[in-house]
Amino acid sequence: MAITLQELLNRLRENRRYAALRDIFTAMNEADTAALFDELPEAELPVMFRLLPKDLASDVFAHMESDSQELLIKGFSDAELKEVLDELYVDDTADLIEEMPANVVKRILANTEPEKRNVINEILKYPEDSAGSLMTIEYISLRPKMSVSEAIKRIRRTITDTETIYTCYVTDDNRHLLGYISLRTLLLAKPDSLISDIMEDTVICVHTSDDKEDVAKKMSHYSFVAIPVVDAENRLVGIVTFDDAIDVMQDEATEDIKMMAAIAPNEESYFKTSDFKHARTRIVWLLILMLSAAITGGIISGYEASFSAVPMLVSFIPMLMGTGGNCGSQSSTLVIRGMAIDEIKPGDFFKVIWVEFRVSLLLSTALALINGLRILIMYRDPMLALVISLSIVGIVIMSEMIGCILPMLAKRLHCDPAVMAAPLITTIVDACSILIYFNIACHLMVIG
């Protein structure tokens, strides 16, 4: 391309080709327009946004990043703000409020219709990671005594206000969830059939207080486009749609991956995070791990006599510590991810230990043989080869055991298993590796 889309838009704007710009925006998907707007310089954004046709503006707004949303709201007149807010779904408005600073929140609430404001306040009361905070209250509910043709009429009437119409929920007069019916079934059914006769009466739902990760897992298990959310009295209060579930899954995977690398969770994106915030999310664990590594150093000091006698011993420290750390992080990672995707269940404690033990026997034997041979060839010292090989066997078995047990223990103590990931495991394993190594060396080499 000779010129980027961004440049084209700038040129059109400079030349005041507003009609052309409006046509381009109308032709684009709102998610793409939003992504484009997020990249605009601050001064350009409000100008461009005002070019959007009214019915598209709130869709694009909902897709934008919170920084850009804040910037826009600050520039909006109250009338403009109200126009955008009126078209936003309740769950998007609640998300928006959660991201904005206090003074912006006040303006948003002041420009929201009272009825909608009450609903938003309800949603905001749910804990941050719960199904309640994720749900939308705009869904289609039907009554069991309705006929199919009545149901379809009702759907046509409420269609514009709801995020998904493809699953409808059947409730009694007290809003208790009785079952669900897909639009597909409705379209296939005879017009005079009763909803109660053709609905699915296996009620699969989540509670407002359920963790959002479990909600996403449940939706993926059942391949649902949406899942109903009920309160403590089993009354339908909202639904969670699949697009939110996908976001939750991505965010949880990102959080787990970061935790596994000893980085504190941070919801902002890489480039939006300030240097100090970047440093803050990393320094805590670095410090903890650095000071714990000093313990390993202390253990080494205790064997000063040994390595003063045989200085060669020191040069094997990186390899032995490294192998221990790698084995530990392999088994801890497998166990942590296995638990996250429910492949490994809490009852599998001893089953996992037994698997890891057998695997560690295989691994340690192979690694010890290869390394023993290498040392025998390179140094022609059978005793040294024996010491290193035996150390590898001990270290590999020990690290695989620690690597699988600690995350499962963390889970039992209701901590996130991912805190027991590679870096912490490595530090613990390091100390144990040194102990195993120098003990074997001292006993076999008659030193120290």
Added chain:
Amino acid sequence: MAITLQELLNRLRENRRYAALRDIFTAMNEADTAALFDELPEAELPVMFRLLPKDLASDVFAHMESDSQELLIKGFSDAELKEVLDELYVDDTADLIEEMPANVVKRILANTEPEKRNVINEILKYPEDSAGSLMTIEYISLRPKMSVSEAIKRIRRTITDTETIYTCYVTDDNRHLLGYISLRTLLLAKPDSLISDIMEDTVICVHTSDDKEDVAKKMSHYSFVAIPVVDAENRLVGIVTFDDAIDVMQDEATEDIKMMAAIAPNEESYFKTSDFKHARTRIVWLLILMLSAAITGGIISGYEASFSAVPMLVSFIPMLMGTGGNCGSQSSTLVIRGMAIDEIKPGDFFKVIWVEFRVSLLLSTALALINGLRILIMYRDPMLALVISLSIVGIVIMSEMIGCILPMLAKRLHCDPAVMAAPLITTIVDACSILIYFNIACHLMVIG
């Protein structure tokens, strides 16, 4: 619970309460029945499966794990196999064939209708990780000149054969994709409107050869329930539905997490993997990393004179190597995940390096100060404190740089950046850390 669901089912079966069992299965969601069946002992599975009502059997079958599917197929008569296969969606059948051993595949193809067999063969020709291998060919296509009422009639007619009816695709006579229209829009529109007037004509689609990870990302970006797949001539050949996209995202996250811990990819679940396979997925990297660690050992040997003179130096090796490794794995993890979720784009090479450099300045200053102070208090040796603090500064900056540059280089060389994750980075950083440390020590302490 006094008795588990599994136990209840066993009891009912032993007492031959087949009607009750059938009622239970009918009341359950097929995904749950499948999960339950996967846990059954081999001998029980075929008996239980035959109790399923015919119309439910293939739905449950599609949800089961491949081991159980294989077991069932081997026990099926040809008539039974045909009955299940006839009801399976084409993409589920293709998935099944990919998982089964050759002799089972032969029986499956022999019992599939010729027309369906041709389609399956087409799907199987696409590369394993492509959109083509993921798609289903059962979708609803409309013509631009149809009226809304004709379209709805057509949807009602084809509804049972298609996986999703909520987005319909508009094609010309040569199957070129012209646009799409949601069922929602159709239900809202006047019956005599023309499809071409009300359809969305922004065509957002993927190509058969696109990587399935990109397909999932695109669907999540647009919050699509389904995305159309076109061939090289821009003809519509299938669609990918959101449930497959969710699976792809989960699998990719799992694969990345495993790679980051130096474990080779393996599609089987934790407990289904044999000990030898477990060992095989781990040993290659362990060996590579172990032998590279020997290089670090070699470097240490070169400084034997230094630590013979000041044995205390050895005890700081774990802390310095550990800190370097942790810094390197933090920045590599952030960069790898950032690239995986498109927060960091290929053009951001120098931008990332600049961020990491500034962050590493902050981190190294903090860590060096804290550690210098600790050593000053514990050992009352200002020179030792200076050597360690300076080493930390050098090591932290060096590791953060290596940690962010290597994954981005890998991406540029079209390798998976995740191979440059923690374990490899750690091994490279270890060697550099030792060099920095002993060089500073030799210069300042006038030893060696």
